[in-house]
Amino acid sequence: MADRNYASSVLSLHFNWILDETGLKKGPHGQPRTLYSLRHSSITFRLLYGQGIDLLTLARNARTSIGMINSHYASTVTGEQNIGMLQSRRSRITS
Numbered sequence: 768m769a770d771r772n773y774a775s776s777v778l779s780l781h782f783n784w785i786l787d788e789t790g791l792k793k794g795p796h797g798q799p800r801t802l803y804s805l806r807h808s809s810i811t812f813r814l815l816y817g818q819g820i821d822l823l824t825l826a827r828n829a830r831t832s833i834g835m836i837n838s839h840y841a842s843t844v845t846g847e848q849n850i851g852m853l854q855s856r857r858s859r860i861t862s
Contacts, residue, residue, distance in 0.1 A: 778802065810840040 782802055786792045794800055810829055813820060814836075826833045 775802075807840060810836065814841055 779802055783792075786800055792800060794804070806829070810825065810831075813825055817825070822833045822836055826836055829836070
């Protein structure tokens with residue numbers, strides 16, 4: 768556990784240094800960016816650009832609920848942003 772805590776603190780130190788150097792310590796709405804912010808970004812980007820991933824798979828992979836994804840992470844995604852996914856068809860997997 769000590770190694771994990773040490774690795775987390777080193778990663779956090781480097782992440783904060785990069786944010787300071789790039790002037791990105793705060794997000795577009797003034798909220799501070801943290802390592803946890805990367806989780807929000809990765810889930811939101813997967814919603815926007817994930818080629819046909821369904822919410823159940825995303826929720827299980829992120830160890831959260833579909834409700835949490837809908838209420839928290841998908842709040843910045845509009846239906847029009849994924850219109851291509853709605854109008855596309857899934858390809859069949861052949862063996």
